[in-house]
Amino acid sequence: MRLGLLGGSFNPIHRCHLSIARSARQLLRLDRVLFIPTGDPPHKQPGTLATASHRHRMVQLAIQDIPEFALTDMEIRRSGKSYSIDTVRAIQQEYGPDTALFFILGLDAFLDLPSWKEAETLLKSCHFVVISRPATTFQAMATIPLFRDVPTDTLTTLDEARQARADVAMTNGQGLTFLRLPPCDVSASEIRARLRSGASLANLLPAPVESYILREGLYREDSERL
Secondary structure (H helix, E strand, O other): OEEEEEEEOOOOOOHHHHHHHHHHHHHHOOOEEEEEEOOOOOOOOOOOOOOHHHHHHHHHHHHOOOOOEEEOOHHHHOOOOOOHHHHHHHHHHHHOOOOEEEEEEEHHHHHOHHHOOOHHHHHHHOEEEEEOOOOOOHHHHHHOHHHOOOOHHHHHHHHOOOOOEEEEOOOOOOOEEEEOOOOOOOOHHHHHHHHHHOOOOOOOOOHHHHHHHHHHOOOOOOOOOO
8 A cells, every 4th residue: 555644734725735645645646644633732822723632633634535535643642743644654553564654745844854753763764745836945955964865956847837847866755746736825833724714715615614613612812823
């Protein structure tokens, strides 16, 4: 099996999350994409993050009719701080050695990878699928030692939109795939702001998710735009 891993707070999950998952699945020929909502982080401000149970339920509603998408609550169930390397190890144990893991994340998050727990082990454990992000350049990777195998000319062609995909072999990891996808015009913070102001949510959320948010009264007192 070729299994994509897509983590995040999903606060709330919206159509761009689903679009990224679909694109990655198609372009990487993944059998399934596994959505992994984060748990409740400590020290969060009141109202900034819907509870883990709400966010898990919203993902469940968003993907319920898409058989290639799946959901796990392993990070929600885990006590204490949750690290990606712990999640990957748990998935490896659950799915077995014949499952190839593809870690899907945005370029902005990937640039922070060197600060993650056991970053080099993560690179060896998964094939990373890095999605373009607004206001973030691929060339920012050029000065990061952990990404020394990535050719600078490849980063330039991606930034200049002369190339939509690049696959890079890694001596210190399984490999990287860079995808330059069309910019997404939806953000979770915008959705929460619209909910506070009573503005339209048309075409921003899957219909079952929008109904759930309105029924449960979520984000009405969101005091901080994350």
